[in-house]
Amino acid sequence: MSEPAKQDELSSTDVDGLDYSSKDSQSEMIAMDSAKPTPLVVVLVCLASISGFMFGYDTGYISSALVSIGADLGKTLTYGEEEFITAATSLGALITSVVAGPMADVFGRKPVLMFSNTLFIVGAIIQCAAETVWTMIAGRFVMGFGVGVGSLIAPLFISELAPSRFRGRLVILNCMGITCGQLIAYAIGAGLTHVDNGWRIQVGLSIIPPAIQLAAFLFLPDTPRYLISKNKLEKAAKVIARTHHGATATLIQMKIAEIQSINSSLEGKNVWQRTWNGIKKIHTVPSNFRALIIACGLQGIQQFTGFNSLMYFSATIFKAIGFDNSTAVSIIVSGTNFLMTIVAFFIIDRVGRRKMLLFSLPIMMISMIICAIGFHYVDLKFEHHSVKIEGGVSNWGYVIMVFMIVYVAGYAVGIGNVPWQQSELFPQNVRGTGASYATATNWSGSLVISATFLTMLENITPTGTFALFAALTAVSIVFVYFVYPELSNLALEETQNLLKGGFNIKESLALAEKRKHQKLSPAGSMDKLDLEHIDEVQRVESA
Numbered sequence: 001m002s003e004p005a006k007q008d009e010l011s012s013t014d015v016d017g018l019d020y021s022s023k024d025s026q027s028e029m030i031a032m033d034s035a036k037p038t039p040l041v042v043v044l045v046c047l048a049s050i051s052g053f054m055f056g057y058d059t060g061y062i063s064s065a066l067v068s069i070g071a072d073l074g075k076t077l078t079y080g081e082e083e084f085i086t087a088a089t090s091l092g093a094l095i096t097s098v099v100a101g102p103m104a105d106v107f108g109r110k111p112v113l114m115f116s117n118t119l120f121i122v123g124a125i126i127q128c129a130a131e132t133v134w135t136m137i138a139g140r141f142v143m144g145f146g147v148g149v150g151s152l153i154a155p156l157f158i159s160e161l162a163p164s165r166f167r168g169r170l171v172i173l174n175c176m177g178i179t180c181g182q183l184i185a186y187a188i189g190a191g192l193t194h195v196d197n198g199w200r201i202q203v204g205l206s207i208i209p210p211a212i213q214l215a216a217f218l219f220l221p222d223t224p225r226y227l228i229s230k231n232k233l234e235k236a237a238k239v240i241a242r243t244h245h246g247a248t249a250t251l252i253q254m255k256i257a258e259i260q261s262i263n264s265s266l267e268g269k270n271v272w273q274r275t276w277n278g279i280k281k282i283h284t285v286p287s288n289f290r291a292l293i294i295a296c297g298l299q300g301i302q303q304f305t306g307f308n309s310l311m312y313f314s315a316t317i318f319k320a321i322g323f324d325n326s327t328a329v330s331i332i333v334s335g336t337n338f339l340m341t342i343v344a345f346f347i348i349d350r351v352g353r354r355k356m357l358l359f360s361l362p363i364m365m366i367s368m369i370i371c372a373i374g375f376h377y378v379d380l381k382f383e384h385h386s387v388k389i390e391g392g393v394s395n396w397g398y399v400i401m402v403f404m405i406v407y408v409a410g411y412a413v414g415i416g417n418v419p420w421q422q423s424e425l426f427p428q429n430v431r432g433t434g435a436s437y438a439t440a441t442n443w444s445g446s447l448v449i450s451a452t453f454l455t456m457l458e459n460i461t462p463t464g465t466f467a468l469f470a471a472l473t474a475v476s477i478v479f480v481y482f483v484y485p486e487l488s489n490l491a492l493e494e495t496q497n498l499l500k501g502g503f504n505i506k507e508s509l510a511l512a513e514k515r516k517h518q519k520l521s522p523a524g525s526m527d528k529l530d531l532e533h534i535d536e537v538q539r540v541e542s543a
């Protein structure tokens with residue numbers, strides 16, 4: 001495992017021997033790259049998206065489970081113990097998200113994904129059997145390890161497999177898994193709250209999806225890009241043949257040559273040296289570092305603009321405003337999030353990631369400003385971390401509810417999903433490491449926001465809290481405007497080259513537009529990945 005795999009029979013010399021510059025072959029390759037996903041790709045993407053579902057379900061079921069646990073763990077839970085049980089999963093996820101990327105670069109995407117399944121299953125079994133608080137915390141922690149790994153590997157795996165024109169959509173399938181998992185967790189939770197040991201059923205159910213994913217992946221391949229990076233060219237060729245429509249022997253070899261030619265592998269005698277070199281490369285190669293700024297920046301924005309405070313505490317907020325049925329409200333919030341993720345699915349490759357973000361963030365900002373104003377006029381009172389209102393729902397209460405839902409819709413159609421496209425920013429040799437940094441930023445933000453939200457409400461008032469989120473969103477708009485290029489419809493090998501020499505926003509918009517209108521067989525019109533203008537910069541940067 002630790003040394004680079006020996007090259008399969010199909011050697012790079014065979015591959016290099018091709019007439020790569022032929023315009024006809026170029027056009028055919030573009031057609032192959034952008035054709036509809038094959039049945040195998042669809043199966044692989046759907047199975048990988050189970051990880052998204054586990055992410056959503058496992059982070060979502062706990063709030064209702066805590067209500068139904070009662071004294072089942074030997075005592076009534078204190079507020080602190082409840083917080084521990086909740087946070088253990090996010091903390092576990094944060095820890096493994098740091099190591100999962102380099103692990104995926106070294107051992108492969110598929111084995112690491114299967115490892116996460118084992119963690120999900122073991123974590124759930126520990127919880128189901130738990131009779132004490134600490135056993136429950138341990139189970140949540142192990143489950144969190146699985147969530148961290150899955151949240152990183154699934155979108156990365158999908159990015160590497162997806163045809164360029166469908167990549168945005170297929171990665172969003174995993175996000176649909178997350179939001180659907182959250183919705184189902186809330187719905188099942190609402191149904192089981194009053195059932196004896198209902199929470200054990202809720203946790204027990206979570207064993208089924210990873211068991212399916214684990215069993216299916218035993219028979220399915222890793223991504224061609226990973227196989228090529230390990231010089232397993234024969235295997236890669238077989239997978240390309242099954243994952244691309246119209247993949248003739250010549251086109252497969254050209255594809256392999258293309259991926260090889262721009263992806264230098266990491267130097268180093270063993271796994272540790274190569275991992276360390278990857279970590280160094282991500283900071284020292286300017287284009288990698290730009291990718292890192294964008295990927296971590298977007299994940300930070302996704303979390304620090306406060307969405308998860310609604311996800312986890314909407315029931316508390318709406319109770320405070322005077323609404324009785326807080327469970328229904330949580331379902332409305334997660335339902336809106338899920339439905340708008342479906343909208344994002346349909347538009348991401350057509351409208352483009354950048355436009356979606358520049359539409360999503362202002363909607364969120366305006367909604368939060370209105371909520372901040374609304375909270376000023378609603379008479380809230382704090383009692384031991386819970387906010388209470390005298391009397392029924394005021395008009396401002398309804399305004400807050402409506403704009404919170406608008407906020408969620410705005411979130412889900414852009415920043416809720418686009419950051420998970422992170423893997424497309426990085427070149428092959430540091431893709432896992434880059435995704436690790438970004439995913440760890442996501443989990444850190446989620447932990448910070450869920451741990452501080454109630455305290456913020458108490459100390460800087462709900463108006464102050466929402467005004468702060470609005471201000472952070474304003475800064476985020478500026479960030480996106482200046483650093484986030486459009487990557488829709490570009491081949492992975494193009495996206496990674498785009499960041500050479502700058503953030504290249506204008507160039508990216510032009511290239512994305514060109515790719516969008518390039519029909520499947522552009523009859524000789526394709527430039528060789530438009531890399532030439534960037535090559536010069538690359539030479540200067542690496543000098």
Ligand SMILES: O[C@H]1[C@H](O)[C@@H](O)[C@H](O)[C@@H](O)[C@H]1O
Nearest residue numbers: 178179308311337416417446
């Ligand atoms: O993309 C997801 C999704 O938006 C979830 O609803 C949210 O809870 C996660 O934190 C986020 O990463």
